[in-house]
Amino acid sequence: MNKDIFMEKGFKVILKSAGIVILMIPALLLVTLVVQSAPAVKAYGAGFIFRQTWDPVREIYGALPFLAGTLVTSFLALLIAFPFSFAVALILSEYMKEGVIATILKSAVELLAGIPSVIYGFWGLLVLVPLIRKLELAAGIPPYGVSILSASLILAIMIIPYASTMAREVMSMISGDIKEAAYSLGGTHWEVLRKVVIPTSYSGIFAGVLLALGRALGETMAVTMVIGNTNKLFTNIFEPGNTMASVIANEFTEAVSDLYLSSLIELGLLLFIVTAIINFIGRLIIKRFEIKGAGK
Amino acid sequence: MSRKSEEPLLQLENLSAYFHDKRIIKDINFSVGRNKVVSIMGPSGCGKTTLIRCVNRMHEMSPGGTATGKIIMDGEDLNKINTIKVRRKIGMVFQRPNPFPTMTIYENVIAGYLLNGIKIPKKISHEIVEDSLSKAALWDEVKDGLNKKGTYLSGGQQQRLCIARALAMNPEILLLDEPTSALDPKATSRIEELVVQLKENVTILMVTHNIAQAARVSDDTAFMYLGELVEYGSTKEMFTVPKDKRTEEYLTGKFG
Ligand SMILES: Nc1ncnc2c1ncn2[C@@H]1O[C@H](COP(=O)(O)OP(=O)(O)OP(=O)(O)O)[C@@H](O)[C@H]1O
Ligand SMILES: [Mg+2]
DSSP states (O other): OHHHHHHHHHHHHHHHHHHHHHHHHHHHHHHHHHHHHHHHHHHHTTHHHHOOOEETTTTEEOOHHHHHHHHHHHHHHHHHHHHHHHHHHHIIIIIOSSSHHHHHHHHHHHHHHHSOHHHHHHHIIIIIHHHHHHHHHHHTSOOOOSSHHHHHHHHHHHHHHHHHHHHHHHHHTSOHHHHHHHHHTTOOHHHHIIIIIHHHHHHHHHHHHHHHHHHHHHOOHHHHHHHBOOSSOOSSTTSOBOOHHHHHHHHGGGOOSHHHHHHHHHHHHHHHHHHHHHHHHHHHHHHHHOOTTOOO | OOHHHHSEEEEEEEEEEEETTEEEEEEEEEEEETTOEEEEEOSTTSSHHHHHHHHTTOGGGSTTEEEEEEEEETTEEGGGSOHHHHHHHEEEEOSSOOOOTTSBHHHHHTHHHHHHTOOOOHHHHHHHHHHHHHHTTOHHHHTTOTTSBGGGSOHHHHHHHHHHHHHTTOOSEEEEESTTTTSOHHHHHHHHHHHHHHTTTOEEEEEOSOHHHHHHHOSEEEEEETTEEEEEEEHHHHHHSOSSHHHHHHHTTSOO
């Protein structure tokens, strides 16, 4: 009997320590970022965030082009990806639950999530960038090819599986009882979807969006390869730009001065904070949408 | 009396229902008179739910669910009418309460209108809500919280909300699947009173395990056993002199 109690206690200790370790990882990460970026924070203060110039030669560092690049590419990607993700989720949860085509579609979506980002980058560089260049030529605007738009398109493809898988799972988990109630009142399939299934799934659909957004905010490799890597602030989406993650990856090895390195780390801190804020707001929204009694 | 009101409202002819290859109900024949209450009784698993789900053609929505035979309402073969029209004429209350979790109590009651995109003026919708909830014996309990979500009610209250939701559509036939199995005695007797009152306007098919309830409210009773209709007729007669041995055994509690 004593042995049982001992085991029980031991097990609890193990679980608790695992929990503490998980808690400490982001905390330590944050501490490292804060400590290492301190010189840059001291040197530039809040101006760091709003300054447009990033000039390592003159040791002037401003994050605005990258902050804007990260936010614009991520949200634009989300805007492009959402209709597709939502459509795929609806098809797989409501119109084709099983069968060959459903299986193929499902595996294709899963495959998208498993492809390494460098492959996406390659494909973007070889196919997407030339295509956009042609379009830009035809439209009579400077044919960069590499641009904010190219990065957003690549990101959009990469995040479709995240948004759609979550939405599909939530929609297919809706209790059959609720759907039957709607049909028994004379609802058509479309009416039942629109008035019952989709509203009941808002929180899950939004959770998928949040997951996808998080993925887009942090994506580095594929973006670096197609965004053009300029340090200038873009004025429209057909111009090249850069993101926080991408500039860190590109310039980290060349950062010779302490202030340069510290500024890059401050960019990392900024990315961390932006991601945390977006996640926090996202959670609040999900909470608002959460619905009692929707599951099976 | 016009000729029409003497004709049965609903006729089942050789109705069989399947789940995949398994025949769940077998060649059921009976007809239901206008403004009658019919109880459907029988041991668990004998196909009562399946039978009433055939009537509003919900059965064919279940995976593997198919049916053969005819269901005739007012001389019209329901299998030849659009399911949406069928279900607007025939309301249903399910065995398990299933209010819409995204909707408030108010919205749940008028869910049929919301769902079908039928616009109704505010004043009329208020009337429908109050009237339906009163009939379902729920109005007094919820009138001060109509904007609360329907799923925050207790199980029994949710079931009455579902009854109100079905009534709000003014159906000609109402299918009730053990509507009082989750209710306390007081709410149960309110629902029983309601069933008797509703008879003036609606024809009711009610699945029930409660023999006393069937005796109190129903005009006719269908007794089913292993998917077959064993006996059908006036409740009073069946309960006093059952023709079939199985009916008698069920009524005296020998099985079920
Ligand atoms: N979705 C389903 N798929 C396959 N078989 C089913 C399904 N639903 C019910 N059945 C079977 O059909 C038969 C009849 O079920 P039904 O629900 O109509 O019984 P019931 O008379 O309503 O029982 P209860 O009194 O317990 O509610 C049962 O044998 C059951 O196993
Ligand atoms: Mg049943």
